[in-house]
Amino acid sequence: MSATKERRKTLRQLLLSGLGGSTQAQLADALAERGIVTTQSTISRDLKLLGAQRRIREDGSFVYRLETGGRTSFPSGMVLAVEFNEVMIVVRTRVGRAPAVGIELDGLRHPDILGTVAGDDTVLVVPRSTRHIERLARVLIELAELA
Template identity: 35%
Template sequence: MSAKQHRQQTITRLIGQHAVASQPQLLELLEGEGLATTQATVSRDLDELGVIKVRAPGGQSVYALPAIETDRIAPFDQLRRVLGEWVADVSSSGNLVVLRTPPGCAHVVASALDRSAIDGLLGTVAGDDTLICVAAETQAAEGGAALADRLRNLAGLEA
């Protein structure tokens, strides 16, 4: 796992565990995890992860990962970048495709795939480091193998 992937994974975890209201606060939390970085780097990470500010109970604004927006289509280049950075393995069985990611990263990949409008993909189910993609019935003759090949290619992985 690259330093960037580890840092972004840690940011995702910290935002889920703490009410993080500012980048300086996030920098302190990262430092507590042994990850010294700059505010500019954290700002880029937050942007790449799609982190937003939401109003928490009590009126404070805190960072959060957005809910899946099914009507927002992700640009193809963004999908290729997300898959290339976060997907470690792609395999298939029947009409299912299983993708493996570093711990805590499956939801990032699932969200990008769900917003990708890739033909033949019905949707995803994400855990911590694994997600399942369901191939549409129109792809059933080839099963998930064709979808797996496309995703493997987008991720830059060899068959």
């Protein structure tokens, strides 16, 4: 497993377990305790990609959390490739998995995604604008853990 995938997997586990922290520095420390040294800016990008949000606890303190029905359920293991050109993005999936991937992509409510069309093993991602297509493709590649 790549260092990026391992870091995100560990961060995801920390957030789901509630053992994360209230600051990105605390998350960096928690990752370091598990042998993963990283920077605050990398954690910030990972938190955004994972869909983590800062929530208030009953005691009034804050904690970064993931909701189990949110982006944490993205079926990255189903995605084989993400390709794009000047006008569209194509997500190739395992046979029969495109509908599930399409539903998750729609559920992201990403501002650059207008919609998706899913077949059996391919999802067509329709961008809101072609100006940001490469940036959106990079987000999908990271989300699918292909980077």
